[in-house]
Amino acid sequence: MSQPSWREYRPGAAFPGVIGRTAEESQPAWPQPLRATPGAPNVMFIVLDDTGYGQLGCYGSPIATPNLDSLAQGGLLYNNMHTTALCSPSRSCIITGRNHHANGMAGVTEMSTGFPGYNGQIPFENGFVSEMLLQHGYNTYMVGKWHLMPSEQESAAGPYDRWPLGRGFERFYGFLGGDTSQWYPELLYDNHQIEPPTTPEQGYHLTPDLVDKAMAFVADAKQVAPDKPFFLNLSTGATHAPHHVPKEWADRYRGRFDEGWDAYREAAFARQRELGVAPADARLSRHDPDVPEWDSLSPDARRLAARMMEVYAGFLSHTDHHIGRLLAFLKEIGEFDNTLIMVVSDNGASPEGGVTGTANEAQFFNNAPEPLEDSLRSIDELGGPTTFNHYPWGWTWAGNTPFRRWKRETYRGGASDPFLVHWPSGIRARGEIRTQYAHLVDMVPTVLDALGIEPPSTIRGVTQSPLHGVSFAHTFDDADALSNHHTQYFEMIGHRAIDHDGWRAVCPWPGPSFAEAGRPFDTPITVQDLTDLDAHHWELYHVDEDFAETRDLSAEQRDKLVEMVALWYVEAGKYNVLPIDGSLVQRMMTQRPQITEARTSYTFRPGTQSLPAAVTPRVLNRPHSVTVDADLPAGVEGVLVCQGTDAGGWTLFIKDGRLHYTHNYVRRALHRLTSADPVPEGRHELRFEFEPTGKPDIQHGKGTPGKAQLYIDRQLAAETDLPVTTPVMFNPGGLTCGRNPGSAVDPDYTSPFPFTGTLHSVTIDLSGELITDMNSEMRMHMARQ
The missing domain is CATH 3.30.1120.10 (Arylsulfatase, C-terminal domain)
Structure with missing residues (x-):
């Protein structure tokens, strides 16, 4: 390569050129652009969600994961990697190289308390690997699940300094919270909300969309700067609930799990010892006391549980397939061999489906589990857009074979996970197993070591804390090397x-x-x-x-x-x-500083972003009103305001000339109210009011009953009694003005069913004491990790 004809100097250094009175007698020099070391490898983290030690094919599972298996075959499989046992805490370790309490992430931010290890805010002195690599000329991309900031900061009001673009990522495409529908995700692009590009009917699913965007981000930069390396953090929504997957993928596993979870464990454990991912002298952990014996279930319960596992297996294989597309893309552009790939899960398999599993997690969260016969009626819909499904405890336990217990607990079933490393240009070993002890905090130090980069002393002027993890790069080509990680606590x-x-x-x-x-x-x-x-x-x-x-x-x-x-x-x-x-209850009830003062009146306008569930007005179990100011032309229709999805929520809309309100009670019942007369043309006030007439029975899944009324220009247009309402929460629970994004709260219309008139404002007014159940809210927040 020929030398440039210009001089360069490091920014901040003295100008090395000459400045005369005119350009003719002067000599120019340019600040040196930030460039990566020639040949520097790309780095890619693939972070799976709620995927247990015994669920990948290369870890003995009967579930087909050929693309992830190929990374093990062409690289290294570690059988002694450890996590924190929960989502956000683990992800904070992956991205910072510091322990989760030091990151303020003792648990999820919804249960933060006023102690340094528990406040839910990762200190800026604990820099992210994205911020570190940005200083060395890398492009940095975050694709998929974030969940590394307080949920009350997820709205358009910010602050944005803990969003991905505030923590060293140049591009972001994904979702901010703990989970989302794979068919109708709550998507963000960089710092703003967007709708999915297509619908489930048109073939949309979140996983291929994330992979498409990851490839596009890389391609965008490579066509301009082909030698510039990238760091990509691909964090799938899979295999967290809801277990959403096209039906043909689930059907590939028809009958494969009919023998039950004990049989799965025995077969997976035998395969693990055969593969060497479990020692030959290992013993299988006991039958868990919380898991029923498979043979004790009724034939219908076994049929339902087996189908739930078929759906999960299809979900994981579908995810593997699309990861394979990303790997093929890297090969196509010549970057595969020089990309350091690390694959890990954030914790063990998840128990939030309960002992029986569920077709709609919202029922579980609201203490309203569906009877077996109701679940069976949904068996052919499991995994599809109309369900929000999760498998039972037995499959959770089996998914963590050979270990005991599961996510949220610090036995190895919660805290030991699959971990693969692949880097053909940097690692000679192929298809080998590594047994050295490691923890998620070791990933950042290992990347820096492999790249020959020292941890930065400052990031954006903030002095950095020491890394807590240690490098395991010395194990890449030495199976007998000793681990440098001697001690690791868990809580x-x-x-x-x-x-x-x-x-x-x-x-x-x-x-x-x-x-x-x-x-x-x-x-x-x-x-x-x-x-x-x-x-x-x-x-x-x-x-x-x-x-x-x-x-x-x-x-x-x-x-x-x-x-x-x-x-x-x-x-x-x-x-x-x-x-x-x-x-959990006491931590959930803790008062936390908010960005605004408490209020009882909220005004919304059309064309604005949907409100995340954490910042929506709390209308459940309390008196409230919804007042709409709108111009109504002839033939007007559409949603005025709604919250939730077909899994549960409420909606106020105009259809067939009349004003309607629907309360979707955990997808089990639709309580509807319709105005007797058509809405008049012109500018009018439309109003819904709810007045409780009894007390909720939250422990039995029943929110407060009440009188529901519709008004047009302050004149009563309809009223009815709602026998039961949703007691705890809607999940997903976003609130939107002027349309119904995602799945329709009321199947009487087709989403998004935009309002065709002119919507000036929607005001939700709250009064009375909030009645809530912190135990159920805790279960909801934990299940979203």
Whole structure:
């Protein structure tokens, strides 16, 4: 390459040219553009959601994942990678290289409290890898799930400094919250909301859309700067619930799971030992006390559960297929071999489907589980746009084979996950297994080590904290290398563990299983509880010799146990883990600083972005009114305002010349109200009012009954009694003015059913005390991780 004809100098250095009185007697020089080191590799993280250790084909699963398997065959498979056991905390470790409490991410931000390890806001001194690589000439792209900021900051009011574009990503396409419909996602492009480009009827699904956008981002830059490397963080919505997938993918697994979850575990475990992803002398963990024996289920319950697993399997295979398209694209543009790819899940398989599973998670969240016969009526719709489905606990437990328990708990079933590394240009080894201990905090240090980059001392003028993880790059080509990661603590909602040089101590809270605990999952830890836990309830496993935590040595190795418990407290002191808090209700009820003062009147206008559920007016179980100011031409129709989807919500709309209100009760019932007379032409006030007439029975899934009334220009146009309303929440729960994006709240119209008149404003007014159930809200927030 010929040398440029101009001089360059580092920005901030002295100008090396000459400045005379005129250009004729001067010599120019240019600030040097930021360029990456020639030949620097691309970096790609693929972060799966709620995918257990025993669910990928290369980890012994019967589910077909040939493209991910090919990364294992052409690279490295790690069998000792650890997560935090929950979504947002794990993702904070992946992106910063710091422990989750040090990131303020003890749990999800919806349960943040006013302590440094728990406030839900990642400090700016804990820089993101995107910010680090941006300083070295990389393009940086975030595609898919974010969920790394307080939910009340997800609206158009911001602040935007914790959105992806505020944390070092140049481009973003995905969703900000914990989950979303795969058919009708709540999408954002860079810093603004958008609608999906097509509909499910036209073939839309979120996963291929995300992959398409990832490829487009890379192609956009490569056509201008083909040698410029990129960092891509692809974080799929899969395989988090809802388990949404085209029917033909689920049908590929017809009959494959009819023998049940115990049979799945036995077969997967045998395959794991055959493949070497579990040691030959490993023992399979016990049958979980919270999971019913497959043979104890009725034939109908087995048929339903098997179909739920078929849908999940199809969902994972479908995801793998589209990841394969991305890999093929990298090969096509000549970037595959020089891309350092790391694939991981954020935690173990998820138990939020409950013991029976559900066709609509909103029913689970609202304490209104559907009877088996109702679920069976939806069996052919599972995975489609009309369901919001999740499989039962038994499949969760099986998905984490050979380990015990699941997401949210710090046994290995919650905290050990698949991890693949692939980089043909940088790693000689092919198709090998690595057994060295690793944690998500090690990913950033490993990337920096592999790239020959030192962690930055400052980012945007903010002095940076030390990384907590250590590099495992030395294991890439040395199967016998020792791990540099000797000690790692765990804490998740009071459930604690610590790993140290092949030993593992676990203190389950409230107990080893729900059945054995004899008390609910959400139980605050008192001083007396903690004293008793530390004295009597820590378990000890020599995981170097007991891969799946099957032999508790706490009684025989008391000195070792005491050493491990003491070490846990040392680590807790380092990383802001204290105070230990096993509660959820109290944390959910904590008052947090908001960007606006509390109010009871909200005004919305057409053409604005939909409101995320976290910032919508809370209309449930309380008196409220909805007042619309609109011009109504002849033949006017459309949605005036709505909240939710066909999984549950409410909508106010005009159809066939009349004003309508519908309350969709968890997709189980539609309570409708229609004006007796047509709406008049011209500018008018349209109003809906709800007045409670009884008390809610939230524990049994029933929100407050009430009188519903429609008014036109303050004149009563219709009234009825609503026997039951939604008690806790709508999920998805966004509120939109002037249209119904996504699936229709009322099937009597076809979404988006935009309003054809002129909508001036919609005002929602609230009064009275809010009646809520924090236990159910906790379940909702946890399930969205």
